[in-house]
Amino acid sequence: MKRKPIKKRQIVLIIAGICLLWIGGTMYMNHLKLEEEMIKIVESEEAKIVFEAGLKNIEPKALTSEGVIKSYKIDYESIKRNPMGGISVQLIINDNDELLAYNILNRYMINGQLGELENGGxxxxxxxxxxxxxxMDDSEEY
Structure with missing residues (x-):
């Protein structure tokens, strides 16, 4: 039995398939790397300072025994790149999935240097x- 020769069209399709797999794999690896970098930033001490300052802006007694906001944790499922720039992340307050604080972490370039991490909204x-x-007490203003 004779083997059929491979046609030029089949060769082109095989090469195109290999190229598409290579490009797709590269894009996926870049996506994973970006996710890892975002998680590193969100878990950093600098981000912790930003989160806690934001919670204290919402409630001055936050993270104290007197405050309504006793604790927070990062919702890792919510971490994503914000289309307007920065990283969007949600904080779960007092271990209750309905009590959420939304944050956008930004870091701007200042004179060619990366600036400090800040809450962008x-x-x-x-x-x-x-x-x-x-x-709140009746004497407090919201």
Missing amino acids: GGWSNALDKLLKEG
Whole structure:
């Protein structure tokens, strides 16, 4: 039995397939590397300072025994690149998945050098808003 010769069209398709697999693999590896870098930034001491300052802006007594916001943890599923720049991340407050604080971490270039990490915006969930209003004294302003 004779083997059929490989046609030029088959060779081109095989080469194109290999190229597509190579490009796809490279893009996937770059995506994983970007995710690792974002997680490193979010877990950094600098980010912790930004998160805690943001929580204290929401509630001055946050992270104390007197405050409504007792603790927070990073929601790793929420970490993603923000289309407007920076890293979007949610904080879960008091181990309650309904109590969320939203943050966008930014770092700008200043005179060719990377500046400090800062909070580029955010907000909080309705459930957290309700809890904060319930926990305030009548003399406090929200």
